[in-house]
Amino acid sequence: xxxxxxxxxxxxxxxxxxxxxxxxxxxxxxxxxxxxxxxxxxxxxxxxxxxxxxxxxxxxxxxxxxxxxxxxxxxxxxxxxxxxxxxxxxxxxxxxxxxxxxxxxxxxxxxxxxxxxxxxxxxxxxxxxxxxxxxxxxxxxxxxxxxxxxxxxxxxxxxxxxxxxxxxxxxxxxxxxxxxxxxxxxxxxxxxxxxxxxxxxxxxxxxxxxxxxxxxxxxxxxxxxxxxxxxxxxxxxxxxxxxxxxxxxxxxxxxxxxxxxxxxxxxxxxxxxxxxxxxxxxxxxxxxxxxxxxxxxxxxxxxxxxxxxxxxxxxxxxxxxxxxxxx
Amino acid sequence: xxxxxxxxxxxxxxxxxxxxxxxxxxxxxxxxxxxxxxxxxxxxxxxxxxxxxxxxxxxxxxxxxxxxxxxxxxxxxxxxxxxxxxxxxxxxxxxxxxxxxxxxxxxxxxxxxxxxxxxxxxxxxxxxxxxxxxxxxxxxxxxxxxxxxxxxxxxxxxxxxxxxxxxxxxxxxxxxxxxxxxxxxxxxxxxxxxxxxxxxxxxxxxxxxxxxxxxxxxxxxxxxxxxxxxxxxxxxxxxxxxxxxxxxxxxxxxxxxxxxxxxxxxxxxxxxxxxxxxxxxxxxxxxxxxxxxxxxxxxxxxxxxxxxxxxxxxxxxxxxxxxxxxx
Numbered sequence: 263x264x265x266x267x268x269x270x271x272x273x274x275x276x277x278x279x280x281x282x283x284x285x286x287x288x289x290x291x292x293x294x295x296x297x298x299x300x301x302x303x304x305x306x307x308x309x310x311x312x313x314x315x316x317x318x319x320x321x322x323x324x325x326x327x328x329x330x331x332x333x334x335x336x337x338x339x340x341x342x343x344x345x346x347x348x349x350x351x352x353x354x355x356x357x358x359x360x361x362x363x364x365x366x367x368x369x370x371x372x373x374x375x376x377x378x379x380x381x382x383x384x385x386x387x388x389x390x391x392x393x394x395x396x397x398x399x400x401x402x403x404x405x406x407x408x409x410x411x412x413x414x415x416x417x418x419x420x421x422x423x424x425x426x427x428x429x430x431x432x433x434x435x436x437x438x439x440x441x442x443x444x445x446x447x448x449x450x451x452x453x454x455x456x457x458x459x460x461x462x463x464x465x466x467x468x469x470x471x472x473x474x475x476x477x478x479x480x481x482x483x484x485x486x487x488x489x490x491x492x493x494x495x496x497x498x499x500x501x502x503x504x505x506x507x508x509x510x511x512x513x514x515x516x517x518x519x520x521x522x523x524x525x526x527x528x529x530x531x532x533x534x535x536x537x538x539x540x541x542x543x544x545x546x547x548x549x550x551x552x553x554x555x556x557x558x559x560x561x562x563x564x565x566x567x568x569x570x571x572x573x574x575x576x577x578x579x580x581x582x583x584x585x586x587x588x589x
Numbered sequence: 590x591x592x593x594x595x596x597x598x599x600x601x602x603x604x605x606x607x608x609x610x611x612x613x614x615x616x617x618x619x620x621x622x623x624x625x626x627x628x629x630x631x632x633x634x635x636x637x638x639x640x641x642x643x644x645x646x647x648x649x650x651x652x653x654x655x656x657x658x659x660x661x662x663x664x665x666x667x668x669x670x671x672x673x674x675x676x677x678x679x680x681x682x683x684x685x686x687x688x689x690x691x692x693x694x695x696x697x698x699x700x701x702x703x704x705x706x707x708x709x710x711x712x713x714x715x716x717x718x719x720x721x722x723x724x725x726x727x728x729x730x731x732x733x734x735x736x737x738x739x740x741x742x743x744x745x746x747x748x749x750x751x752x753x754x755x756x757x758x759x760x761x762x763x764x765x766x767x768x769x770x771x772x773x774x775x776x777x778x779x780x781x782x783x784x785x786x787x788x789x790x791x792x793x794x795x796x797x798x799x800x801x802x803x804x805x806x807x808x809x810x811x812x813x814x815x816x817x818x819x820x821x822x823x824x825x826x827x828x829x830x831x832x833x834x835x836x837x838x839x840x841x842x843x844x845x846x847x848x849x850x851x852x853x854x855x856x857x858x859x860x861x862x863x864x865x866x867x868x869x870x871x872x873x874x875x876x877x878x879x880x881x882x883x884x885x886x887x888x889x890x891x892x893x894x895x896x897x898x899x900x901x902x903x904x905x906x907x908x909x910x911x912x913x914x915x916x
Contacts, residue, residue: 282906288729310719311682313682313686313905314686314687315646315647315656315682315683315684315687315904316646316647316679316682316683317644317645317646317902318644318645318679319642319643319644319645320642329642348674348675348676349675352643354644355637355638355640355642355643356642356643359640359641359642360641360642563672575644577642579609580641
């Protein structure tokens with residue numbers, strides 16, 4: 263594996279535990295539909311004992327993007343912390359089997375590999391209750407010139423800011439990237455996460471990040487805006503390239519005064535919206551890494567997102583863009 | 590949980606590791622398409638490292654039937670051996686969450702929980718490479734009046750005969766069952782398994798089993814017949830009730846001179862044939878346990894099998910027969 267892949271992801275390494283539930287179950291556990299809530303070990307144990315049968319598959323927001331990017335044919339590497347337990351073995355196996363270069367060894371000690379209980383309701387919406395476990399032990403010492411290398415881009419996720427040393431390790435990764443001419447991309451993760459870390463995110467966007475991938479709610483939370491028009495106006499003042507997904511309203515790529523609008527593809531059979539944004543990012547960044555126009559990048563992203571919401575699970579299948587006609 | 594559920598399953602407790610592969614992959618690992626091969630720990634490790642990303646979900650043939658039976662609304666219990674590792678925790682959780690009474694505690698020591706690498710090719714066919722691990726440690730001492738209790742029926746699977754003490758524990762379970770007036774059912778598992786244990790299976794069918802669930806290839810292997818007509822003729826000499834699935838040719842219920850033929854439901858979108866037979870057994874036995882006619886039992890079985898081949902994974906969803914019109 264080259265030390266200069268197209269994309270290096272730095273994020274929370276998580277195994278998803280997916281189950282179909284009804285709305286009453288969300289009410290029972292006091293979960294806001296569509297939210298991502300961090301839970302501790304005891305809560306995770308209690309939740310799991312109440313849940314129905316589940317399917318386990320590797321997940322994690324930016325990890326999904328990296329896996330998808332590799333599946334599309336890109337070269338990729340990954341930094342995230344798992345324990346050397348069965349779920350950690352599953353996570354690393356699934357990444358490596360796609361050719362993703364895993365940069366950290368699984369920890370022999372410490373908290374177990376993270377899991378996100380993904381509760382899918384009838385409308386395909388996901389509500390996540392995440393126990394971060396080993397992810398919380400990702401630390402500054404894991405981010406070095408050796409582990410980061412010199413990729414074309416690094417992609418961090420907002421959820422990294424939920425780790426004690428997260429903001430510092432993000433800054434360190436960005437500094438290593440800049441020294442190598444590596445592009446720095448940031449996924450905003452979710453609007454609650456943006457609210458938790460708004461000041462720090464804004465600083466990172468202004469000082470460190472080149473590309474921001476996010477859905478519109480996350481951008482609203484970052485900027486304090488309430489409408490897409492207000493957001494587009496506010497973004498004139500930013501140097502970053504923003505790729506903003508808007509569910510059924512498609513997506514918009516914003517770079518200062520330039521806006522590129524891409525319509526969504528109509529889908530009659532939404533199975534599970536898990537990973538729609540992650541898949542969009544995979545397609546978008548794959549286009550970007552291969553020097554496609556922003557229009558084509560947006561089409562790639564849309565195609566990947568459209569595919570992933572018609573299946574259970576967040577990771578896109580290989581070769582999705584092999585015969586894709588972008589016009 | 591009552592000590593007298595409708596169904597108690599005794600089988601190999603396995604977590605499935607499902608992945609899509611192409612035909613070349615099967616050739617590479619020397620696997621016969623559609624077969625189930627037992628592999629050891631080293632082979633399992635080597636295979637997994639060659640495999641693509643996978644999805645993990647609880648499996649095991651009779652375990653799927655028991656889970657399906659519970660999902661249909663039946664009361665069920667289960668005897669199978671897992672280790673107290675993450676996959677064992679997953680297996681027991683998924684069973685318990687359906688209300689299945691798990692009769693053995695997970696082992697603290699010994700081999701890891703079993704896993705079956707389910708390699709799914711484009712035509713929806715499954716090829717399984719199974720590492721039995723903890724299953725092989727199921728032993729005579731696990732089968733007692735307490736663990737078996739007094740269910741309406743017990744259901745054993747042929748794969749149990751691959752365990753060192755398997756044939757003996759099957760006989761012991763049958764003896765406990767008979768003493769309680771419990772019906773003894775046997776799933777023949779697969780035709781290779783029948784060939785491995787043909788004499789012992791025939792003895793069990795003649796002396797112990799009341800109901801046999803099997804596909805036609807398994808019955809051919811048991812009887813040494815080659816056609817369905819020859820099989821039906823040979824079965825006139827048996828006291829058992831046979832429920833025989835025949836893929837697109839539907840199924841036939843045979844009791845001595847009585848034959849009930851049920852057509853298959855046409856399916857245009859076969860996703861994964863994993864568990865079609867297990868689902869049929871769940872529906873059939875659910876009808877039987879609820880004193881339905883054999884015609885209705887066959888319709889239930891067909892409906893469950895039809896549903897399960899249109900999804901990835903072997904276990905049927907809850908409430909499948911809630912609005913089922915059997916005529």
